[in-house]
Amino acid sequence: MSSFKERNVECILAILKKQNPATTKEIMAMRDLFPELCAGCTSGGDVILAGKELVEQGIVEREWSSTGFVWKLISGHNENA
Amino acid sequence: MVIWSRIRKDFPVLNELYDGKSLIYFDSACMALKPIQVWEAMEYYYKYLGACGGAGRSTHSLGVETSLLTEEARDKITRFINAKSSNEIVWTRNATEGLNLVAATVPLEKDQNVVTTTLEHHSGMLPFFKRCKETGSELRLVKAKEDGTFDPADFEEKIDDKTKIVSFVHASNLTGTVAPLKEVVEIAHEHGALVVSDEAQFAPHQKLDVRDIDVDFCVLSVHKACGPTGIGVLYGKYEFLESLDMFMVGGDVIEDVVYDGNNVIPKYLPPPHKFEAGLQNYGGMLGAGAAVDYLENIGMDNIHNREQSFSKRLLEGILELDKFEVLGPLDYKQRAALVSFRPESDAVNHNDIVEYFNEMIPNHKILMRSGNMCVHPYQYQIGIKPNEGEGVVRASLYIYNTVNEIEIFLGALEDFARAIE
Numbered sequence: 001m002s003s004f005k006e007r008n009v010e011c012i013l014a015i016l017k018k019q020n021p022a023t024t025k026e027i028m029a030m031r032d033l034f035p036e037l038c039a040g041c042t043s044g045g046d047v048i049l050a051g052k053e054l055v056e057q058g059i060v061e062r063e064w065s066s067t068g069f070v071w072k073l074i075s076g077h078n079e080n081a
Numbered sequence: 082m083v084i085w086s087r088i089r090k091d092f093p094v095l096n097e098l099y100d101g102k103s104l105i106y107f108d109s110a111c112m113a114l115k116p117i118q119v120w121e122a123m124e125y126y127y128k129y130l131g132a133c134g135g136a137g138r139s140t141h142s143l144g145v146e147t148s149l150l151t152e153e154a155r156d157k158i159t160r161f162i163n164a165k166s167s168n169e170i171v172w173t174r175n176a177t178e179g180l181n182l183v184a185a186t187v188p189l190e191k192d193q194n195v196v197t198t199t200l201e202h203h204s205g206m207l208p209f210f211k212r213c214k215e216t217g218s219e220l221r222l223v224k225a226k227e228d229g230t231f232d233p234a235d236f237e238e239k240i241d242d243k244t245k246i247v248s249f250v251h252a253s254n255l256t257g258t259v260a261p262l263k264e265v266v267e268i269a270h271e272h273g274a275l276v277v278s279d280e281a282q283f284a285p286h287q288k289l290d291v292r293d294i295d296v297d298f299c300v301l302s303v304h305k306a307c308g309p310t311g312i313g314v315l316y317g318k319y320e321f322l323e324s325l326d327m328f329m330v331g332g333d334v335i336e337d338v339v340y341d342g343n344n345v346i347p348k349y350l351p352p353p354h355k356f357e358a359g360l361q362n363y364g365g366m367l368g369a370g371a372a373v374d375y376l377e378n379i380g381m382d383n384i385h386n387r388e389q390s391f392s393k394r395l396l397e398g399i400l401e402l403d404k405f406e407v408l409g410p411l412d413y414k415q416r417a418a419l420v421s422f423r424p425e426s427d428a429v430n431h432n433d434i435v436e437y438f439n440e441m442i443p444n445h446k447i448l449m450r451s452g453n454m455c456v457h458p459y460q461y462q463i464g465i466k467p468n469e470g471e472g473v474v475r476a477s478l479y480i481y482n483t484v485n486e487i488e489i490f491l492g493a494l495e496d497f498a499r500a501i502e
Contacts (some may be wrong), residue, residue, distance in 0.1 A: 012183050019463070020436050023105045023430070023433075024261050024430040024432055025428075025429070025433075025470070028430055028470030029469075029470060031468040031470075037481060043432075043451070043452030043453045043467060044430060044432045044451075044452065044470055044472065045432055045452050047432065048432045048433075048435075048436055053169060057467070061382060064437065064500075065427060066431040066500060066501050066502070067501070068428070068430050068433035068434075068437075068501075069437075
C-alpha cells in the first residue's frame with residue numbers, strides 16, 4: 001500500500017492525466033474521481049504539498065494566473081509518470 | 082518597559098533570510114516560534130542530564146536533578162495560570178491529549194448529556210462525540226452565531242441538571258472569538274455540570290486565571306506559547322482529578338502492585354502522577370517552564386495590549402480593502418490576535434493564496450495557514466463547504482511581529498486582490 005504522501009502524488013498525477021493543465025481549484029474539484037488516491041485532501045494542503053514535490057522532481061511545472069496556480073504535467077511524463 | 086526589538090532577536094529564524102527573502106511569520110496560532118531561552122533550557126537537559134526523573138525512578142544525582150527541575154517547571158505552570166496547587170497540573174503530550182483524557186474518564190451515564198459548541202476545534206468536540214457514542218449519552222451543540230460570537234442564553238437553553246460536562250473553547254483558532262467563558266462556567270455550575278475549556282489560543286496571549294474563571298479543567302498547548310512541541314498541560318481542580326479514572330496506566334503511576342494469591346492489586350499514586358504513565362518528556366517540561374518564564378518576563382498584559390493594537394490594524398486593514406470576507410466578530414476587542422478571511426470572489430483556492438504569499442512576494446515570504454483549521458462544523462454552519470474544497474486563510478500574530486510586517490502584508494494583500502480581478 002502506498003504511503004500517504006505517495007498517494008497524494010499519485011492523486012495529482014491521475015488528475016493531470018485527465019486534465020492537463022489544471023488550476024488548484026480544478027484539481028480540488030476532481031479529487032472525488034479518484035477516491036482511493038485522493039483520500040485525506042479535504043482542506044487541500046496536501047494537494048499543494050504533493051504538487052510542489054512533483055515540481056521539485058521536474059515532472060510538473062506551475063505558473064501563477066489570475067485564477068490561482070496552474071499545474072501542468074511536463075511533456076514526456078504524461079504517459080509514464 | 083518592554084524593548085520589543087530585543088524580543089525579536091531571541092528568535093533567530095526571523096533575522097535570517099530564507100531563499101534570499103525575509104520571513105514574516107503569521108502562523109503562530111498553529112505553532113509559535115521558539116526563543117533561544119527555551120532551546121537553552123532543553124539543551125541543558127539533553128546535554129547535562131539526559132536521565133530519568135519522576136516518581137519512584139532513579140535516585141542518582143542526574144535523576145534527582147531531573148526530578149527537581151521538572152517539578153520546578155510544573156510549579157511555573159501553576160503560577161502561570163494561577164492554579165491552587167502544582168498537584169493540579171498534569172503533563173500531557175498536547176492539548177488534544179488533555180481533552181481526550183477528560184472525555185474518556187469523566188464519569189458519564191447514559192441519561193446524562195455533554196454540551197459543546199459548533200465552534201470547537203475538533204479536539205474539543207470529537208473526544209466527547211466519541212465518548213457519548215460509547216455511553217449512549219446525548220451530545221448537545223450550542224450554535225455559535227453567524228459572527229462567531231456566543232449568546233450565554235443559548236447555553237442556558239442547552240445545559241440542564243443532566244449535563245455532566247461542558248467543553249468550550251475560550252479563544253477560537255478559526256474566528257478569533259474570545260468567548261464569555263466565565264458566564265458559561267456560572268451557568269454550568271448552577272446545574273452541577275463541570276466545564277473543560279480549551280485554552281490553546283488564549284493562554285499564550287492573555288493572562289489566564291483558572292481560579293477567577295472557576296473552570297474545572299482546562300488544557301494548554303505549550304507549543305503555541307513559545308514552548309516545545311510534544312508537551313501540553315491539563316489543569317484540573319484537584320478533587321475532580323482525583324475522581325477521574327486513569328487514561329493510561331503503567332510505570333510511574335503506582336505506589337505498588339501487590340501480588341497476592343495469584344492476583345495483582347495495583348495501588349495508584351494521587352494526581353497528577355497517576356495520569357503520567359511511562360517515562361516522560363523531561364526536556365519538553367523544562368522547555369515549557371522556560372517558555373512561561375519568558376512570557377511572564379515580558380508580561381502577559383504587555384503582550385495582550387500590543388497584540389490588540391496589532392489585531393485592530395490587521396482586521397481593519399483587511400476590511401478596508403473590501404475584497405475579503407472576514408470570519409468572526411468585527412470588533413477587535415472581541416477577538417484574539419488572528420484573522421481568518423477568504424476572497425469574496427471564489428476564483429482562487431485558499432491554498433493558492435497562502436502559496437502566493439509564501440512564494441510570490443518580492444523580498445518577503447509571508448507565512449500563513451490555509452484550510453479549515455480543524456473547525457469544520459462551524460464552516461458548514463456558515464456556508465463554507467470543506468468537502469467541496471472551500472476554506473479560509475488565517476493570519477495570526479504573536480510577540481515577535483511588528484506593525485511594519487502588518488503594513489507589508491496589507492500592501493501585498495491589496496496587490497493580490499488586484500491580481501485576481
